[in-house]
Amino acid sequence: MTAISVLDLVPVRSDQTTADAISATLALARVADEVGARRYWLAEHHNMPAVAATNAPLLMSLVAAATTRVRVGSGGVMLPNHSPLVVAEQVALLEAAYPGRVDVGIGRAPGSDPVTSHLLRRGSTGDGVDTFDADVATLAALVQPDGVQVRVGSSAYPLRATPRAVSAPQLWLLGSSSYSAQLAGRLGLPYVFAHHFAGQGTHEAVALYRDTFVPSETLAEPRTIAVANVAVAATAQEARRLALPQVRSMWRLRSGMTLEPQELVEDAEAAPLPSAADAPLEAMTSSWIVGDPAQAAEQVRDLARRLGTDEIMVQPVAGATRGTPADRAPAREQTLRLLAEALA
Numbered sequence: 001m002t003a004i005s006v007l008d009l010v011p012v013r014s015d016q017t018t019a020d021a022i023s024a025t026l027a028l029a030r031v032a033d034e035v036g037a038r039r040y041w042l043a044e045h046h047n048m049p050a051v052a053a054t055n056a057p058l059l060m061s062l063v064a065a066a067t068t069r070v071r072v073g074s075g076g077v078m079l080p081n082h083s084p085l086v087v088a089e090q091v092a093l094l095e096a097a098y099p100g101r102v103d104v105g106i107g108r109a110p111g112s113d114p115v116t117s118h119l120l121r122r123g124s125t126g127d128g129v130d131t132f133d134a135d136v137a138t139l140a141a142l143v144q145p146d147g148v149q150v151r152v153g154s155s156a157y158p159l160r161a162t163p164r165a166v167s168a169p170q171l172w173l174l175g176s177s178s179y180s181a182q183l184a185g186r187l188g189l190p191y192v193f194a195h196h197f198a199g200q201g202t203h204e205a206v207a208l209y210r211d212t213f214v215p216s217e218t219l220a221e222p223r224t225i226a227v228a229n230v231a232v233a234a235t236a237q238e239a240r241r242l243a244l245p246q247v248r249s250m251w252r253l254r255s256g257m258t259l260e261p262q263e264l265v266e267d268a269e270a271a272p273l274p275s276a277a278d279a280p281l282e283a284m285t286s287s288w289i290v291g292d293p294a295q296a297a298e299q300v301r302d303l304a305r306r307l308g309t310d311e312i313m314v315q316p317v318a319g320a321t322r323g324t325p326a327d328r329a330p331a332r333e334q335t336l337r338l339l340a341e342a343l344a
Contacts, residue, residue: 001310001343002300002301002304002310002311002312002343003036003037003038003310003311003312004037004038004300004311004312004313004314004336004339004340004343005037005038005039005040005041005071005225005311005312005313005314006028006029006032006037006039006040006041006313006314006315006316006336007041007043007075007196007227007313007314007315008025008028008029008040008041008042008043008053008075008315008316009042009043009045009051009053009315010022010025010042010043010051010052010053010059011050011051011052011262012049012050012051012052012261012262013245013261013262013263013264013319013320013326014260014261014262014263014264014267015264015320015324015326016261016326016327017326018052019327020326020327021052022052022059022062023327023328024326024327024328024329024332025042025052025059025062025063025329026062026063026066027327027328027329027333028316028329028332028333028336029063029066029067029070030066030067031333031336031337032067032070032336033067033068033069033070035336035337035340035341036340037070037336037340038070038071038311039070039071039072039073039103039313040063040067040070040071040072040073041072041073041074041075041076041103041105041313042056042059042060042063042072042073042074042075043056043074043075043076044056044074044076044077044078044081044107045112046081046112046113046116046117046120047112047113047116048112048259049258049259049260049261050249050259050260050261050262051259056074056075056076056077057074057077057087057090057091057094060072060073060074060091060094060102061094061097064094064097064098064101064102069101070101071100071101071102071103071170072094072098072101072102072103073102073103073104073105073169073170073172074091074103074104074105074106075105075174075192075227075313076104076105076106076107076172076174076192077104077105077106077107078107078108078109078110079106079107079108079132079135079136079139080108080110080117080121080132080135081110081112081117081120081121084135084136084138084139084142085142085159085161087104087139088139088142088143088161089161089162091104091143091161091169092142092143092161092162092165092168092169093162094169095143095165095167095168095169096162096165099166099167100167102169102170103169103170103171103172104139104143104169104170104171104172105172105173105174105192106136106139106171106172106173106174107173107174107175108132108175108180132183133183136171136173136183136187136189137187139171140171140187140189140218142159142160142161143161143168143169143171144165144168145160145165145166145167145168146160147159147160147161168218170190170218171189171190171218172189172190172191172192172225173187173189173190173191173192174191174192174194175191175192175193175194175205176193176194176201176205177201177205178201178204178205178208180205181193181205181206181208181209181212182208182209182212184209184213185208185209185210185211185212185213185214185222186212186214187214187216188213188214188215188216188217188218188219189216189218189219190219190222190223190224190225191206191209191222191223191224191225192224192225192226192227192313193205193206193224193225193226193227194227195226195227195228195287195303196227196228196229196287196288196315200287202226202287202307203306203307206224206226206307206308209222209224210222210224210308223309224307224308224309225309225311225312225313226303226307226309226312226313227312227313227314227315228287228288228289228300228303228312228313228314228315229243229246229285229287229288229289229290229314229315229317230288230289230290230296230300230314230315230316230317230335230339231243231246231288231289231290231316231317231318231331231335232289232290232291232292232293232296232318232334232335232338232339232342233292233318233331233334233335233338234292234293234338235292236290236291236292236295239290239291239292239296239318240290241265241269242265242318242319242321242331243285243288243290243317243318243319244265244268244269244319245262245263245264245265245267245268245319245320246262246317246318246319247268247281247284247285248263248268248271248273249262249263250284250285251273251277251280251281251284254280254284262319263319264319264320264321264322264324265319265320265321265322266321266322268319288317289303289314293338293339293341293342294342296338296339296342297339297342297343300312300314300339300343301343314335314336314339316329316331316332316333316335316336317332317335318331318332318334318335319331
């Protein structure tokens with residue numbers, strides 16, 4: 001069987017406050033828990049009016065407290081923005097509170113604009129990419145119960161993320177390029193490909209990851225997941241309609257325009273994009289899974305078969321219609337319910 005997991009950017013609609021968006025995320029997480037999703041991951045983006053996922057570990061704690069079974073993780077923590085020790089301390093505490101339920105997805109993209117990234121890094125002139133490989137390895141060691149030994153002069157200084165850990169969160173590497181695929185393989189880490197964002201090169205990156213994989217203490221064989229944008233409704237036509245606000249948001253992002261709070265479906269329908277957008281949008285959304293339950297389930301199974309994985313992570317992109325409660329995202333919840341039922 002193909003298992004599903006969830007990626008949530010905590011989108012903010014035009015009819016929502018930040019508090020509403022977080023409430024909708026917690027409701028969606030409970031649905032994921034209920035339908036048997038394997039993981040629920042939260043993204044990291046900064047200074048974006050349409051996205052409330054600014055702090056993945058903090059959101060992970062909220063979701064873990066609101067659920068009972070699903071693994072909770074970051075999708076991902078953008079490591080160039082943070083000290084590996086700070087991230088290790090955050091996730092080690094989460095693992096202590098929710099043992100066996102914590103994943104740490106690591107990415108190297110900034111997750112923001114250059115000014116915000118500069119401020120996140122306290123004015124550092126570097127972008128953190130040049131030390132990324134070493135920082136990932138450091139984080140991987142720090143989250144283990146024994147921590148690391150740091151050389152201070154001629155002495156070894158013990159450094160642990162938390163005093164008495166008995167288990168460690170699972171580390172994953174995120175990416176959309178050959179670089180990330182090779183790094184995950186070389187470090188013996190499980191790998192998540194951003195199929196929902198890249199759309200192209202998925203199979204090549206996954207094949208490269210498997211070809212370069214070196215077994216590690218925590219992973220004996222390659223393990224991979226692909227992320228897909230998904231909208232499911234009773235009919236394919238309704239699913240396409242519900243996906244329209246996300247399509248328009250992605251068009252704005254790719255066109256360099258300001259990413260405003262996500263429109264309601266009716267507002268998106270009332271302001272069609274120019275005809276010049278047709279071809280780029282077709283290319284951009286060709287990897288999305290949008291349809292009725294049977295269609296969506298078959299596309300999920302097909303993607304899993306082609307990648308040789310038993311798990312697909314879905315980003316529910318169904319929008320909201322006018323009159324939807326501000327603190328819920330019923331169409332996103334419906335996407336999870338219908339897809340899980342069709343895959344059962």
